[in-house]
Amino acid sequence: MKLVISGASGFVGQNLSAYLSSFSFLIEAISLRNSNWKDVLNGDAVIHLAGKAHDTKNTSDASEYFRVNTDITKELFDVFLESNVEDFIYFSSVKAVADDVSGILYEDILPNPKTPYGQSKLKAEEYILSKEIPEGKRVFIIRPCMIHGPGNKGNLNLLYNVVKKRIPYPLAAFENQRSFLGIDNLNFMVREILENKEIPSGVYNFADDEVLSTNQLVEIISSVSNKKNLSVSIPKFVINGMAKIGDLIKLPLNSETIQKLTENYRVSNQKIKDVIGIDKLPYTAKEGLEKTIKSFIIK
Template identity: 65%
Template sequence: MRITITGASGFVGKNLSSFLENKECQIESLSLRNSWTLDSSADAIIHLAGKAHDTKNISIEKEYFEVNTELTKKLFENFLNSSVKDFFYFSSVKATADSVEGFLDENHASDPKTPYGKSKLEAEKFLLNKELPKNKRLFIIRPCMIHGPGNKGNLNLLYKFVQKGIPYPLAAFENKRSFLSIDNLNFLILEMLSNKNVGSGIYNFADDEVLSTNELVKLIANTSGKKEKLWKISSKLISATAKMGDVMKLPLNSERLKKLTENYWVSNQKIKNALGIDQLPVSASEGLEKTIKSFK
């Protein structure tokens, strides 16, 4: 199977490319930075390239739309005029909701608040509004927070926090969050490529289980041989401190506080039903342990 991947140099791109190559797929990396041509002999294109969500909130809004929306439109038009059969667009759960009550499934009415989410949703709408030939498939993938060895982000920041023996001060916030192991992401993509009965549409990607941030702190401590330390400081005081961080550019700002303490439970039932599977190969705890061990 010949597969073209954009954004192949990123965390997901590197892992997915390596995984698929080990499954005897032929991978071609396509850069969209300058002039480019889509390989019509490919069986599928996986569009990972995009501008990521900026937690520091310093990015210019139009940059999100130039990269996440306009480049996607151009690539999809090329796909429609080619003999490539499958198009995977990696969107985000943030394209539909910045916060969630209950769990998030694909039927949720989309109302993103950030330029990142809006740019992703606008690209989704464009793709869905185009007439798709009967011999082609379009998959809009909405992953939640992806992690794995080699990934730097909020998990790594939390790991360093625990390693230094600093008590976790946000234990007063009770939440449930979904995560996505890179191993489960790779598994799902290969299954979708191989199973021609999976229909076009929007699919959430998430691990089967949800964890609270407090449970995650405990998991980090236990995995790295540290004593878990959780402090239940007033949530109102913490929220006020985060707002000060927005102004003073401190490590804890409102965006990071939200990522660490919000409820964000993502349902993966639709893709499991489409593939006819009961559970993913890696549990949430197993995937997170693997990521945590890679930080050492």
């Protein structure tokens, strides 16, 4: 089976390409920075990973998100519809529909993204869903939660450095539940979609089976790193007061940082497991995180 992958040089793209290649898939990486890709869009499936990632420092121009995440996706999808390619897999994000989750995030939630990143992803989703899909083609919109794995340089790496440098984690008084997505589980679900032609088109959340608190995450990092867990339970009112000061004088410990580390964000993966026909994914959330943390230590 031949696959055309955009964004193949990114973290997910590199891991997914290597994984699928090991199962004898033929991979053709394309760049969407010029129009040459239109001449080589042929194969069995397109996996669209390329996009502008969320800028946590909020320095990016909003229009750039819509140019890259919305307009280019529209263009690629239109070419797909006119091609002989059968499957289109678009990697959107849970942030396309919800920045905050009070309960559990399911695919049928009413979208309410608050950032240009999420809004640009949602606009691309809406365009894809507005089109009539020709007979014989399948279209998948994938909404992954926070992806991690060897080679990842995101928030997990920052938390790992806190533990590594023996800096006490000060937010142990906060209890939360978050969903994560290990790269190995992501790879498995994509391969199942590609190989099982009975899986219908649709919108699917991608997440590990279990949810973990940030406190559990710090414990996992400490255990894998062979470091003592130095977490401390500073009273919440003290932390919130410090955060307000951080907002005023631009300190790393501010309200946004506190929210990201302590918020709940639970994502259901039941829909994708039901269509695959499994009860559990191959790797637990803990196993995936341990593998990621070990990769930081090896560096």
